[in-house]
Amino acid sequence: xxxxxxxxxxxxxxxxxxxxxxxxxxxxxxxxxxxxxxxxxxxxxxxxxxxxxxxxxxxxxxxxxxxxxxxxxxxxxxxxxxxxxxxxxxxxxxxxxxxxxxxxxxxxxxxxxxxxxxxxxxxxxxxxxxxxxxxxxxxxxxxxxxxxxxxxxxxxxxxxxxxxxxxxxxxxxxxxxxxxxxxxxxxxxx
Numbered sequence: 001x002x003x004x005x006x007x008x009x010x011x012x013x014x015x016x017x018x019x020x021x022x023x024x025x026x027x028x029x030x031x032x033x034x035x036x037x038x039x040x041x042x043x044x045x046x047x048x049x050x051x052x053x054x055x056x057x058x059x060x061x062x063x064x065x066x067x068x069x070x071x072x073x074x075x076x077x078x079x080x081x082x083x084x085x086x087x088x089x090x091x092x093x094x095x096x097x098x099x100x101x102x103x104x105x106x107x108x109x110x111x112x113x114x115x116x117x118x119x120x121x122x123x124x125x126x127x128x129x130x131x132x133x134x135x136x137x138x139x140x141x142x143x144x145x146x147x148x149x150x151x152x153x154x155x156x157x158x159x160x161x162x163x164x165x166x167x168x169x170x171x172x173x174x175x176x177x178x179x180x181x182x183x184x185x186x187x188x189x190x
Contacts, residue, residue: 053170057128060169063159065096074159076129076169081180083129083171085136087156095156098163110160117165120144124165127158131175 053059064075064082072092075082087095094110097103107115117123122144129138138158140151153161162169 053168056172056174057170058173058176060171063095063099063163063169065092065099067092074156075183076159076171077183078171078176078180080183081176082183083176083180085129085155085159091156091160094160095163098160110157110164113161114164117142117144124158124161124167126168126170127153127155127162128170129155129158129175130172131179 058078060076062077066073072087072089074085074087094108125141125143127138127140136155138153138155140153140158142149
């Protein structure tokens with residue numbers, strides 16, 4: 001049975017080839033140091049044609065889930081910048097399960113969507129996260145057969161499904177620059 005790790009416990013997963021386990025860096029939002037419960041890295045699979053994001057977009061290199069005083073946060077990380085997206089506990093658990101391949105006793109919504117799409121030979125091909133009026137949104141691209149459709153989505157749902165399908169998560173460089181926070185480079189001791 002899956003359960004969240006106790007406060008202070010660290011679980012890490014790095015799926016990129018040739019990399020060793022890394023310490024997640026610390027970062028500050030609004031002057032408050034965020035507490036680390038777990039840090040998970042997932043490298044997303046190939047983007048669309050030739051693996052190249054659209055102009056002005058960058059591919060998220062790692063996804064980390066952390067518990068903070070303000071609630072669970074997902075960090076979309078590119079080098080020493082991270083885009084923090086606060087999520088509810090159920091979504092944090094779902095993303096954690098997708099990153100670690102741990103199953104809950106009963107399937108969560110994202111597990112169900114993964115199973116349904118897979119049964120119909122469908123897949124998520126990418127998730128593009130945006131920000132509008134201080135709310136994160138996502139465009140979730142799903143492919144079934146030769147049909148590709150883009151769906152409006154909560155960013156957290158799109159992130160969870162992209163991880164389940166090992167699909168790329170993309171953000172604009174401008175969003176990363178304006179709403180991202182500096183984090184210590186991976187491999188830097190805490």
